[in-house]
Amino acid sequence: MAITLSENAAKRVQKFLDQRGKGIGLRLGVRTSGCSGMAYTLEFVDEAQPEDLAFESHGVTVLTDPKSLAFIDGTELDFVREGLNEGFKFNNPNVKNTCGCGESFNI
Amino acid sequence: MALLQIAEPGLSAAPHEHRLAIGIDLGTTNSLVATVRSGETAVIEDEAGRALLPSVVRYMHGDSPEVGYEAQLRQSDDPHNTIVSVKRFMGRGLKDVPGAAATPYRFVDAPGMVRLETRAGVKSPVEVSSEILKVLRSRAEAALGGELTGAVITVPAYFDDAQRQATKDAARLAGLNVLRLLNEPTAAAIAYGLDNASEGTFCIYDLGGGTFDVSILRLRQGIFEVVATNGDSALGGDDFDERIARWATEQGKVAELQVTDARLLLSLARKAKETLTDNDSARITAALASGQELDLTLSAETFFELTADLIAKTLAPTRRALRDAGLGVEDIDGVVLVGGSTRMRHVRSAVGEFFEREPLTNLDPDKVVALGAAMQANLLAGNRKADDWLLLDVIPLSLGLETMGGLAEKVIPRNATIPVARAQDFTTFKDGQTAMSIHVVQGERELVSDCRSLARFELRGIPPMVAGAARIRVSFQVDADGLLSVSAMEQTSGVQATIEVKPSYGLSDDEIAGMLQDSYTNAQRDIESRNLREQRVDGLRLIEATQAALDQDGARLLSDVERISIERAMETLRVLLNQSDYGAIKRASESLNRATAKFAARRMDASIQSALSGKRLDALEA
Ligand SMILES: Nc1ncnc2c1ncn2[C@@H]1O[C@H](COP(=O)(O)OP(=O)(O)OP(=O)(O)O)[C@@H](O)[C@H]1O
Ligand SMILES: [Mg+2]
Numbered sequence: 023m024a025i026t027l028s029e030n031a032a033k034r035v036q037k038f039l040d041q042r043g044k045g046i047g048l049r050l051g052v053r054t055s056g057c058s059g060m061a062y063t064l065e066f067v068d069e070a071q072p073e074d075l076a077f078e079s080h081g082v083t084v085l086t087d088p089k090s091l092a093f094i095d096g097t098e099l100d101f102v103r104e105g106l107n108e109g110f111k112f113n114n115p116n117v118k119n120t121c122g123c124g125e126s127f128n129i
Numbered sequence: 130m131a132l133l134q135i136a137e138p139g140l141s142a143a144p145h146e147h148r149l150a151i152g153i154d155l156g157t158t159n160s161l162v163a164t165v166r167s168g169e170t171a172v173i174e175d176e177a178g179r180a181l182l183p184s185v186v187r188y189m190h191g192d193s194p195e196v197g198y199e200a201q202l203r204q205s206d207d208p209h210n211t212i213v214s215v216k217r218f219m220g221r222g223l224k225d226v227p228g229a230a231a232t233p234y235r236f237v238d239a240p241g242m243v244r245l246e247t248r249a250g251v252k253s254p255v256e257v258s259s260e261i262l263k264v265l266r267s268r269a270e271a272a273l274g275g276e277l278t279g280a281v282i283t284v285p286a287y288f289d290d291a292q293r294q295a296t297k298d299a300a301r302l303a304g305l306n307v308l309r310l311l312n313e314p315t316a317a318a319i320a321y322g323l324d325n326a327s328e329g330t331f332c333i334y335d336l337g338g339g340t341f342d343v344s345i346l347r348l349r350q351g352i353f354e355v356v357a358t359n360g361d362s363a364l365g366g367d368d369f370d371e372r373i374a375r376w377a378t379e380q381g382k383v384a385e386l387q388v389t390d391a392r393l394l395l396s397l398a399r400k401a402k403e404t405l406t407d408n409d410s411a412r413i414t415a416a417l418a419s420g421q422e423l424d425l426t427l428s429a430e431t432f433f434e435l436t437a438d439l440i441a442k443t444l445a446p447t448r449r450a451l452r453d454a455g456l457g458v459e460d461i462d463g464v465v466l467v468g469g470s471t472r473m474r475h476v477r478s479a480v481g482e483f484f485e486r487e488p489l490t491n492l493d494p495d496k497v498v499a500l501g502a503a504m505q506a507n508l509l510a511g512n513r514k515a516d517d518w519l520l521l522d523v524i525p526l527s528l529g530l531e532t533m534g535g536l537a538e539k540v541i542p543r544n545a546t547i548p549v550a551r552a553q554d555f556t557t558f559k560d561g562q563t564a565m566s567i568h569v570v571q572g573e574r575e576l577v578s579d580c581r582s583l584a585r586f587e588l589r590g591i592p593p594m595v596a597g598a599a600r601i602r603v604s605f606q607v608d609a610d611g612l613l614s615v616s617a618m619e620q621t622s623g624v625q626a627t628i629e630v631k632p633s634y635g636l637s638d639d640e641i642a643g644m645l646q647d648s649y650t651n652a653q654r655d656i657e658s659r660n661l662r663e664q665r666v667d668g669l670r671l672i673e674a675t676q677a678a679l680d681q682d683g684a685r686l687l688s689d690v691e692r693i694s695i696e697r698a699m700e701t702l703r704v705l706l707n708q709s710d711y712g713a714i715k716r717a718s719e720s721l722n723r724a725t726a727k728f729a730a731r732r733m734d735a736s737i738q739s740a741l742s743g744k745r746l747d748a749l750e751a
Contacts, residue, residue: 038135038167048135063141064133066168102132106176106272109132109166 023095025050025077025084031101031110032080039082042066047076047083050099050112052090062094062112132274135167140512148278150308150510151269152316152502155258155282155296157216158338158366159469160184161496162265163503164273165512170320170500173272180496182268186260187211188247196264205392208233210247214339214367215261218243218254219299220291227363233388242295255299262303279308281506283498285342286312286358290583293611308509310610314344315355316501317467320492329462330356332450334480334488335498336443337468339365343447345454345461354546357453359446364439366402366470372435373398373427377413380425387418405429406472433475440479447483464488469495524549528605528613531568531577533558534662540605543573547611552604554620558670560677561593565601569615569628575659588617590624661711668706668718672699675725678732686731698724 027035027048039045051063067085070076075091077084086094097114151173154161159181163172172180179198187200188210195203204211212234218226223238235246244251262282269277282305284296293310300307314333321331328348335342342360374394378386386394393415401411405427415423451457464480466488471477480488492500524547529539532555541551557565565588572580591599600620607613618625675695683692702717 034167035135038169042168049138051141053141062133063136065136065138065141068138104132104274106173106268107132107274108272109134109274111132 023075023091025079025086025091025094025096026098027079027082027084028098028100029080031099032082034101034110035082039066044068046070047085049085050090050094050097051086052093064099064110137168137512148510148512149269149273149275150278150503150506150512151265151273151280152311152499152504152506153262153265153280153282153300153305154313154316154499154502155216155261155284155299156184156337156498157214157340158184159495160261160265161499162269163496163499164269165503165507166273170503170507172496172499173269175268182261182264183213184215184261185211185213186215186257188249188252190248194249194260196260201396204396205389208388208392209235210249212245212247212252212257215254215257217339217362218245219258220254220289220293220295233392241291255295255302258296258299259302262300262305266303266305277305278510279306279506281309281311281316281502281509282307283311283313283316283502285340285360285362286314286344286355287342287360287362288611290612297610308506311502311505312344312355312358313498314342314346314358314467316499316505317465317497318344318346318348319501319504320497321465321489321501330456330460331463331465332447332461332484333465333467334443334447334471335467336470336476337365338470339363339367341365341443341446343443343450345450345456356456357450359450359453361442361446364442365468366399367395368439369402369436369470369473370395370398372439373401373413373432376427376431376435377415377423377425381421381423383417383421383423385419390415390417390419393417401427402432402473405432406474429474436475440476443476444479444483458484461486465497466490466494467497524607524611526571526581527573528569528571528583528607529580530555530603531570534666535577536659536662537570537572537575537577537580540603541607547607548609550604550606552602555601555603556597557591557594557599557601558596559673560596562596562599563591563593564589565591565599565617567603567615567617567626567628569613576662583613584615584628586615586617586626586628588619588624588626590622591619592622594621657711661709661714664711664714664718665706668702668714671718671721672703672706675699675721678725678728682728682732682735686735687728691728695721695724695728 035048045066045068047067049065049067053061053063070085071087073087074085075088093116094112094114096116097112100111100113102108102111151162151164161172161180161182163170174180175182182197183201185197185200185204187195187203187207189195200211204213220242222241223229223236223243226243229236237244237246237251242253242255244253245257266277280300282296282300284293288296296310297307314335317333317335318331331346331348333344333346340360340362341364342358344355345357347354347356377394377398397413397415401413404411408429410426410428413423413425413427417423461484464484464486466477466480471494477488524541524543524545527539527543528541529537532538538553540553541549555565566585567588568577568585569583570577570580571583574580588601601617602620603615603617605613605615614627616625616627676699679692679695698721702714702721705714705717
């Protein structure tokens with residue numbers, strides 16, 4: 023069971039955390055909503071929750087809740103640039119189809 | 130495919146509902162767009178990696194116009210159709226644009242705002258600005274991968290209502306949802322205040338391409354308050370360019386300058402100026418239309434001498450801002466430099482000397498404003514907890530109403546923080562008065578004729594009452610964008626009228642500066658003329674009241690001798706009212722008061738008696 027960051031993603035997360043000046047890590051999660059069932063969430067973490075599961079990847083602490091983990095276990099978070107646009111991308115092995123938007127998916 | 134950004138804890142957006150917000154610095158010379166992604170604020174660059182978009186629009190036949198660098202390149206060979214510095218024309222009539230005659234444009238003087246004739250038709254400054262905004266908008270949409278929730282657009286602190294409205298209109302025309310207009314210096318303070326967690330009193334010194342703004346801001350526990358603003362709308366980097374161009378013309382003994390030569394020399398001058406920021410000399414070479422070749426070398430030292438007075442010109446408004454804030458240079462905890470022109474070495478050293486401290490320069494001076502705007506946009510779009518920080522701006526000149534005798538009554542004082550709402554009660558002057566005209570003015574002077582007229586409207590349907598009985602509450606409301614609306618309501622009957630103040634054109638920065646200056650130099654004279662007007666109003670009111678009383682009860686309650694002596698005192702006062710000795714008017718009013726004292730007492734007795742005998746008191750008073 024694990025969630026990992028690509029090296030590039032870890033570098034970015036660390037930089038954003040440094041600029042923000044506070045925060046203990048990154049939270050990955052899943053919530054139900056969107057055009058094909060579920061959606062990813064990506065947030066800074068100031069405080070860990072008791073039920074949180076923690077992973078360490080390239081020096082960055084990644085937190086998730088157990089319910090979310092069932093859907094995103096094995097995910098590698100990457101940071102990519104597409105033209106002028108740049109941001110994070112979930113490479114989630116559990117996903118059967120996405121809606122093409124990159125934000126929501128089905129298992 | 131949308132890429133994800135990191136949200137603040139608990140603030141993840143639902144898919145397809147990302148609150149993509151941008152900040153735009155719509156500058157006279159250059160414009161920029163910035164955004165906050167994963168908590169990081171950055172300017173969005175174009176495909177070529179350039180942050181700035183020159184605020185230049187070149188109209189073509191039929192096609193959509195060229196905007197930015199390509200348009201800038203064609204400035205000298207297509208001057209009529211290439212619009213630069215359009216910000217100067219926003220919300221202005223032709224006569225309000227300083228130096229309009231010196232520009233190559235074909236102006237069409239339209240009511241309210243000037244228009245420009247181009248090969249693609251007649252264009253308003255709002256349309257020209259919207260072309261710049263459209264380019265920034267599509268740049269942002271490409272970079273953020275989605276539709277924008279909204280934008281914060283910055284305007285100079287001194288922009289009046291008409292100029293702010295024009296800016297908003299341009300944004301709407303470009304398909305942007307305006308979250309808020311934000312004063313440029315305030316945006317700069319946001320950028321610095323948040324990134325450096327600074328506290329204290331700061332001076333924002335902004336010397337851009339065409340305008341100079343100076344603001345005194347107070348930062349306390351994340352709360353920004355603008356305590357004073359000042360500036361000069363016709364002073365900026367362009368003036369430095371002009372000095373160099375003039376120097377080159379003289380040095381090269383150029384007899385005749387074509388329009389294209391002038392443009393060419395100006396852009397070469399700007400290059401030379403920017404070179405001198407990091408070098409000790411700059412070479413200027415040009416082939417003029419006449420065939421003459423120029424080859425000159427300008428030393429930094431000569432450049433500094435040529436432009437020393439321009440820098441001195443920025444220090445006068447700086448002093449005024451300090452004085453308005455009631456502060457000395459020793460009270461300033463930090464000086465922030467904003468605007469590309471503050472890169473010049475002699476500007477930095479002059480500002481440093483004036484404030485006796487090194488100015489803050491750790492953010493890029495031409496990006497600071499856009500960065501602050503992006504932070505504000507991010508907050509307004511709901512990507513941060515709203516209580517993180519608060520923001521206050523100020524009213525540059527007092528807002529008020531005309532009252533009796535042509536006096537200006539201030540309702541919202543200058544430098545009040547916005548948004549703000551204030552109300553003041555007024556009453557009727559004449560018996561049975563059923564309408565009241567409301568004249569909204571802006572300025573510091575005592576007399577309406579010395580202030581700027583913003584709007585007039587009428588409150589009708591006031592029920593007839595005795596003079597002074599109606600209670601008319603006039604409310605002024607200035608929203609977060611600095612736009613004013615005024616409403617009036619008669620309290621006993623509830624009749625009301627409202628106006629949104631949209632003057633066809635407003636106060637220019639120069640006018641604001643000039644009016645402020647006037648208010649200081651004329652303070653003494655103003656006080657005297659206020660005294661005179663007040664005495665006149667009082668005297669007139671006294672005569673009217675006495676006359677009404679005489680008409681009603683004179684025959685019943687006065688002997689002939691008594692009546693004649695009252696009429697004589699009235700006549701004396703009436704004559705003096707047309708002269709300008711307010712002391713004499715005051716004394717004449719007092720003696721009329723004395724002459725009517727007995728009469729007034731008898732009327733009082735009579736009214737009490739009739740009240741006792743069952744008559745209504747107010748029927749007698751009327
Ligand atoms: N390295 C430099 N040295 C000297 N001046 C520079 C340098 N870089 C830019 N400038 C000058 O800065 C000015 C543009 O500044 P900026 O982009 O801040 O103006 P703006 O915000 O568009 O104008 P405004 O504030 O009047 O609306 C130009 O006059 C430009 O020549
Ligand atoms: Mg500027």
